[in-house]
Amino acid sequence: MKDIRILLAGNPNVGKTTLFNSLCGVHQHTGNYPGVTVEIKEGKRQINDHSLFVSDLPGTYSLSAFTPDEQVARDALLTSNPDAVVQIVDATNIERNLFLTTQLMEIGLPMVIALNMSDLADEQKITIDAECLEKNLKIPVVRIVARNGEGIEKLVDTIIRVTEKKTPVDYKKIEYPHSVTTHIAEIGNYLSSHVSLLGKLSPHYAAIRLMEGDEHLEKMLHDQGLVIPFIDKCDPAERDGIAEDILLARYRTSEEVTTCAVKCSMGAVMPADLIDQVLTHRLFGIPIFLSCMWFAFQITFSASNPFLVGIEYLFGIFTEMMNGVEMDPFIRSFLADGVIGGVGSVLVFVPSIFVMFILLSILEDTGYLARAAFVMDRFMHSVGLHGKSFIPFLIGFGCNVPAIMATRTLQSKADRIITIITIPFMSCAARLPVYVLFAGVFFGAAAGNVIFFLYVLGIAVAIISAMIFRRFVFRDEPSPFIMELPPYRKPSGLAAAVHMWYKGKEYLKRAGIVIFGGVLVVWALATFPVGVEYGSVDSLAGILGQVFQPLFAPLGFNWQLVVGLIFGFVAKEVVVGSLGTLYGGEEMLESSLAADPTLSPVIALAYMVFVLLYFPCVAAFGVIRQELGNWKWTCIAVGWGILVAYIVAFITLHVGSLFIGA
Amino acid sequence: MSNTTYPHKYLYGWTGIVALSTFIAGLLSILEGAGIAFGLSILPDIPGGCILVLLSLIFGTAVLKGRSDRPGWISFSYVASLLLLAFAGCSILVEGGNLLTAIMEGEEEVNLISILSPAFIWAGIIAIPLYIGVSKLMYKCSYRSDCCE
Numbered sequence: 001m002k003d004i005r006i007l008l009a010g011n012p013n014v015g016k017t018t019l020f021n022s023l024c025g026v027h028q029h030t031g032n033y034p035g036v037t038v039e040i041k042e043g044k045r046q047i048n049d050h051s052l053f054v055s056d057l058p059g060t061y062s063l064s065a066f067t068p069d070e071q072v073a074r075d076a077l078l079t080s081n082p083d084a085v086v087q088i089v090d091a092t093n094i095e096r097n098l099f100l101t102t103q104l105m106e107i108g109l110p111m112v113i114a115l116n117m118s119d120l121a122d123e124q125k126i127t128i129d130a131e132c133l134e135k136n137l138k139i140p141v142v143r144i145v146a147r148n149g150e151g152i153e154k155l156v157d158t159i160i161r162v163t164e165k166k167t168p169v170d171y172k173k174i175e176y177p178h179s180v181t182t183h184i185a186e187i188g189n190y191l192s193s194h195v196s197l198l199g200k201l202s203p204h205y206a207a208i209r210l211m212e213g214d215e216h217l218e219k220m221l222h223d224q225g226l227v228i229p230f231i232d233k234c235d236p237a238e239r240d241g242i243a244e245d246i247l248l249a250r251y252r253t254s255e256e257v258t259t260c261a262v263k264c265s266m267g268a269v270m271p272a273d274l275i276d277q278v279l280t281h282r283l284f285g286i287p288i289f290l291s292c293m294w295f296a297f298q299i300t301f302s303a304s305n306p307f308l309v310g311i312e313y314l315f316g317i318f319t320e321m322m323n324g325v326e327m328d329p330f331i332r333s334f335l336a337d338g339v340i341g342g343v344g345s346v347l348v349f350v351p352s353i354f355v356m357f358i359l360l361s362i363l364e365d366t367g368y369l370a371r372a373a374f375v376m377d378r379f380m381h382s383v384g385l386h387g388k389s390f391i392p393f394l395i396g397f398g399c400n401v402p403a404i405m406a407t408r409t410l411q412s413k414a415d416r417i418i419t420i421i422t423i424p425f426m427s428c429a430a431r432l433p434v435y436v437l438f439a440g441v442f443f444g445a446a447a448g449n450v451i452f453f454l455y456v457l458g459i460a461v462a463i464i465s466a467m468i469f470r471r472f473v474f475r476d477e478p479s480p481f482i483m484e485l486p487p488y489r490k491p492s493g494l495a496a497a498v499h500m501w502y503k504g505k506e507y508l509k510r511a512g513i514v515i516f517g518g519v520l521v522v523w524a525l526a527t528f529p530v531g532v533e534y535g536s537v538d539s540l541a542g543i544l545g546q547v548f549q550p551l552f553a554p555l556g557f558n559w560q561l562v563v564g565l566i567f568g569f570v571a572k573e574v575v576v577g578s579l580g581t582l583y584g585g586e587e588m589l590e591s592s593l594a595a596d597p598t599l600s601p602v603i604a605l606a607y608m609v610f611v612l613l614y615f616p617c618v619a620a621f622g623v624i625r626q627e628l629g630n631w632k633w634t635c636i637a638v639g640w641g642i643l644v645a646y647i648v649a650f651i652t653l654h655v656g657s658l659f660i661g662a
Numbered sequence: 663m664s665n666t667t668y669p670h671k672y673l674y675g676w677t678g679i680v681a682l683s684t685f686i687a688g689l690l691s692i693l694e695g696a697g698i699a700f701g702l703s704i705l706p707d708i709p710g711g712c713i714l715v716l717l718s719l720i721f722g723t724a725v726l727k728g729r730s731d732r733p734g735w736i737s738f739s740y741v742a743s744l745l746l747l748a749f750a751g752c753s754i755l756v757e758g759g760n761l762l763t764a765i766m767e768g769e770e771e772v773n774l775i776s777i778l779s780p781a782f783i784w785a786g787i788i789a790i791p792l793y794i795g796v797s798k799l800m801y802k803c804s805y806r807s808d809c810c811e
Contacts, residue, residue: 275741277737277738278737278738278741278742284716284720287716288716288745294713295749295752298752298756299759302755302756302757302760302763303759304759305759305763306759306762309763309766309767448756449709452709
């Protein structure tokens with residue numbers, strides 16, 4: 001049995017994670033936009049007598065890393081010493097992808113090029129001579145279509161063959177100008193006598209990196225007391241000139257190889273360009289995006305409603321069955337009020353979450369979400385946010401945790417902090433059941449509009465918060481936004497369904513663990529002390545709610561709503577679970593809320609606004625702490641959310657009363 | 663348009679018709695939503711009406727572009743008709759969901775025709791020939807000449 005460790009590297013959005021899923025038979029999230037992978041993912045595949053250990057790296061355009069996710073990729077490539085590097089190259093855009101190839105070749109590791117999206121290249125009438133590519137680069141090239149697994153077996157065979165080769169690699173040499181070659185040789189010779197300081201880099205490659213201006217490597221060598229010839233004496237202008245020479249030599253190599261291997265017969269205008277002309281139009285772009293989102297929320301509410309009614313009906317049958325069985329009243333209360341009332345009231349909203357995930361997945365697959373980020377850039381920039389922040393915001397509609405991690409694609413620390421502080425205002429899927437419940441009960445046919453309003457409000461609050469932080473705390477300008485627009489693709493029903501299933505499954509798992517635990521605590525609080533009426537003001541839950549209720553009196557929340565909010569700190573799913581438990585079960589929840597004289601549509605709206613803004617969940621809190629790296633900003637992020645939630649809910653209550661009526 | 667070498671004289675005219683009908687459908691939805699009823703079986707829907715008006719503006723831009731910028735006309739009318747058809751599909755899903763819910767909840771006054779009440783569906787039907795014609799033109803335009811850029 002032989003272990004083979006391979007790294008999957010490549011530009012962003014070339015299908016690395018799709019290949020990773022294909023190779024390892026897993027289902028990591030993929031997306032048709034750059035920046036889906038921000039940390040290394042590991043997987044394994046067994047082939048006969050070989051164990052293939054695969055690491056999926058974040059996408060990077062070059063080894064001169066600027067953002068935290070690019071640094072992760074760079075460090076893995078330069079220091080982990082794998083058995084082979086598989087570079088995934090987008091067949092529709094070979095020349096740009098080959099720039100990274102020129103850098104990877106110089107590391108000197110065994111390499112294989114996986115020419116992905118060959119089907120799209122064929123569709124676009126791009127003819128690729130893979131043999132010519134292979135002969136020129138002296139690297140094995142395998143055509144694949146990672147989405148349907150085409151060519152994967154051949155790729156695996158090639159990887160094994162490459163790693164079993166005993167001879168050292170001999171890739172195409174990049175022809176640098178004579179002066180650069182001389183300096184590389186000089187520095188390389190010098191570094192040969194200090195190999196131990198270079199880690200896993202070869203002296204020759206380290207010399208190239210230094211000439212290219214790798215500040216990280218230079219600092220590392222200086223920290224170890226090394227004086228680097230030429231580099232330390234060279235003035236910045238001369239060094240910039242050399243770095244430019246190296247860059248040009250790499251581009252020349254990419255161009256040469258592409259000219260030989262690629263023949264295009266595309267028209268003057270690509271279909272994507274024609275479509276982008278409208279979807280990224282400076283006047284129509286944003287309204288089109290808002291229209292798409294409005295429809296997404298209408299469908300989320302209306303199309304999932306029949307399922308919701310069906311699940312409610314099933315729970316009704318369970319309750320009736322249970323009532324027909326003789327059992328201890330305490331156990332009956334536990335099962336009816338705790339289990340069915342609490343968990344059931346959350347589970348009925350699962351279809352809404354599934355529908356929303358499938359819609360987001362379809363929008364993502366088509367390549368439209370990346371356009372939405374582009375369209376929003378001008379606006380985001382004007383309010384002090386980076387255009388790239390829009391992608392984490394969109395991910396935040398699913399779950400705030402990966403969204404906060406996705407800020408690693410941002411280069412500037414200020415941009416990252418502002419984005420992380422504002423992401424919790426993006427309404428995650430766990431908050432949807434609260435909206436579906438309250439909007440359904442208090443706003444009837446207008447429920448879809450109310451939910452859409454809440455999502456827009458979340459974005460608006462995030463933007464205003466960003467403006468405040470940019471104006472008063474981080475006064476520098478957001479860094480410029482460069483993002484490659486991915487190709488348009490027909491959304492795959494299967495991929496969308498798989499994505500929906502995995503996301504929905506995560507939600508169900510949470511329902512099984514966090515929500516179940518949460519509602520049991522609420523049930524216990526509503527039951528004890530023994531002898532009090534279940535869920536009454538005399539129960540522990542009632543006492544807890546009444547302790548905090550005065551704080552929320554200006555917002556019009558009763559003590560049951562306050563208990564929901566307290567447990568919502570653990571996870572937002574528990575809000576509805578808690579209310580289900582306190583209002584006498586899932587079956588009764590909607591009618592009890594509608595009949596509660598302390599509630600009204602405007603209070604319901606203020607409550608939904610508070611739930612939208614106040615605090616995401618314990619898991620998101622942990623990730624905010626991890627990504628911000630200090631308690632100061634973590635506390636500011638949490639405190640800001642609660643403050644903003646209170647103020648906006650207060651305004652909603654009082655302004656809303658003028659229109660909706662108290 | 664008289665010198666055109668493309669067989670799209672009728673499609674260009676149809677773009678104008680779709681622009682006008684989408685605008686009227688949007689306006690009617692908004693007015694019905696605002697309580698000004700015309701007795702038509704159109705769903706009162708202010709946000710939906712605004713979206714229809716937006717689409718009519720995109721169709722209108724296509725008509726204006728068609729005078730001088732042929733690819734511009736193709737792209738605006740293609741995207742607008744694609745969006746209109748997609749939104750019409752979404753409206754069917756939304757109304758279908760509402761109808762099914764009403765049936766499951768045992769509501770007495772369930773009207774199957776209500777599924778066709780959103781103005782999007784009618785505007786979408788008018789846009790079908792335009793979408794088919796323009797999508798053919800778009801792909802011809804894209805893959806017509808030999809060029810790598």
